[in-house]
Amino acid sequence: MSTRVTKLCVLISGNGSNLQAIIDAVQAGRLNAQITGVISNRPNAYGLERAREAGIEAVCLDHMEYDDRASYDEALKSQINAFGADCVVLAGFMRILTPEFVDSFTGKLVNIHPSLLPKYKGLNTHQRAIDNGDKEHGVSVHFVTPELDGGPVIIQSRVPVFEEDTPSDLAERVQEQERRIYPLVLSWFSAGRLSMRNNKAVLDEQELPESGYAND
Numbered sequence: 001m002s003t004r005v006t007k008l009c010v011l012i013s014g015n016g017s018n019l020q021a022i023i024d025a026v027q028a029g030r031l032n033a034q035i036t037g038v039i040s041n042r043p044n045a046y047g048l049e050r051a052r053e054a055g056i057e058a059v060c061l062d063h064m065e066y067d068d069r070a071s072y073d074e075a076l077k078s079q080i081n082a083f084g085a086d087c088v089v090l091a092g093f094m095r096i097l098t099p100e101f102v103d104s105f106t107g108k109l110v111n112i113h114p115s116l117l118p119k120y121k122g123l124n125t126h127q128r129a130i131d132n133g134d135k136e137h138g139v140s141v142h143f144v145t146p147e148l149d150g151g152p153v154i155i156q157s158r159v160p161v162f163e164e165d166t167p168s169d170l171a172e173r174v175q176e177q178e179r180r181i182y183p184l185v186l187s188w189f190s191a192g193r194l195s196m197r198n199n200k201a202v203l204d205e206q207e208l209p210e211s212g213y214a215n216d
């Protein structure tokens with residue numbers, strides 16, 4: 001078990017509700033970590049204000065100011081390294097990252113995705129679950145690999161889908177689970193219990209199944 005405080009860099013694009021859950025977990029002592037910086041690719045992201053209110057350095061790297069994806073990712077990598085991050089936390093960061101960037105942070109880059117992966121990679125997951133008549137939906141936390149939403153799953157949490165649900169209804173139900181499981185996963189990482197080996201998520205020296213840690 002690690003007792004060293006893990007340094008987190010959180011990447012956002014919008015409201016920052018998962019960022020807030022992580023901040024709250026750190027402040028409550030449930031997560032032995034320090035958020036050394038928050039980065040957004042959008043200058044109007046409210047998550048930047050959440051960070052500043054918590055005394056965390058917040059930086060906007062506006063992707064519109066860069067010529068291409070590679071140059072943006074290089075600037076992003078430099079800023080993350082400047083924050084001294086042990087773990088890079090994607091929390092609603094709406095950018096597809098280059099393989100070169102992802103490979104720079106292998107085993108240190110995690111993401112939260114609003115579906116039960118491998119179902120519904122990409123966008124509009126709640127609408128797609130409703131359109132397909134799914135009885136359950138949910139959220140996955142996974143390590144990031146160059147394949148979009150394709151890295152090994154660490155944990156999933158499931159929610160019911162009701163006949164009268166709208167995408168916003170379903171999103172609200174999923175987001176409640178997101179705010180619960182993301183700090184939990186980061187606490188495992190910070191304690192030295194969680195790693196990625198041979199493209200598998202490993203918790204307490206045990207490879208996790210494709211659906212991740214059982215959390216029904």
